[in-house]
Amino acid sequence: MKLGVSPDIIPSRGHEAKRVSIMDAASEVFCRESFAGANIDMIAAEAGVSRQTIYNHHGDKEKLFVAIVRDLTERCNAGIFATISTFPDQPKDLEADLIAFAVRMNRNCICNRDGKFLRKLIQTEGERYPELFAEWREQGPGRTWPAIAARFARLAHAGFLDIDDPDVAARQFLALANAELQTTFMLGGTPDEDEVLQSATHGVRTFLRAFGKRQPAANAGKQGALTNA
Template identity: 70%
Template sequence: MAFTDTIPDNCPPRTHAAKRVSILEAATDVFCREGYAGANIDMIAAEAGVSRQTVYNHHGDKEKLFIAVVRALTERTNAGIFATLARFPDQPQDLESDLTEFAVRLNRNCICNSDGKHLRKLIEMEGQRYPELFAGWREEGPGKTWTALAARFARLAHAGHLELDNPDIAARQFLGLINAELDVSMALGDKIDEHRARSAASNAVRTFLRAFGRH
């Protein structure tokens, strides 16, 4: 037995886990670039620097591999969103600039980064084919994000910083405004530079505050 006490039965140590990760990363890239049907295991193996057999050893199946990719991506993306959400300006010094900073982070770290783009593309491409798989994402992702963000806005309103009648709708519209200037570029895979992310965020926040700010 090559197993170590501290690591459970099915997981031999060292490079094993490292390879599993590179395979997952390579698979993410290839699936996103080529789509599920267009991706082939040899590409993934080559891009992971691993033999084809190893891919099969780790993930068993093209479909299982795809599912693993989506799960990993969803988890990372959700974690990122909540990490950013944790820095929401609950006691803002300057509401506009604090909210803008928050929006910039949301764009940069969650929506326009590679995980965000990848996940978005996989959902758009294969969402219909794997309804159960992405139903999970929907509840854990947008579902919880919206209510969490809505709660933050409600608190701001309660503290007198905003005038809202429906925090839930406001939360969605906040996200919609943030994406308004970027979604076409995102769909075509353009690179979004820091400057565009900032100006998109600041325009969004300005309008948001025109609608819901205290005057």
């Protein structure tokens, strides 16, 4: 019933509409209740379809769950790569551009519905479905970290940063950008725009204090600007 999830046309009625509606409701319920705690009637009610329709579409509870995870994994990875492609390779204002990138990363990949759901499902059910989440591991972290690291390496090579190990720097960059959101994430909350911006700003400032060029020569006053709140 709502919009804005998939890039394709969303059928607002008919067979496909039910399918989408079921997937939406199932993600929600599986995340909220865990696999064992979720029941088909709940999902049916939330999706506004009859229980039988769910069985018609997906066969059984486990197949439905697998479909959900695959779907989320795919969409999340697409979102992450799309966001990585907006990495500031030729920054005009390094600090501002990195903050904006960190905010995009958080908003579009980590704090959004798909990101939140996938993260929770991995944490909750990851150990019980190793092969399913191994796929995520390879397609997700296994591919996205190197991609981000490559961007930082390029930025360093172009003289904007002073980085020894791009892989470590990439991990630390995101860790810093999220540092102040951890407690909220823990309890399944969604940080608001302000919190995301705050965390990203503080994180990027610290990142640049560590990896920024000591004296860019062009703007000597800049360094001072980084330290004041």
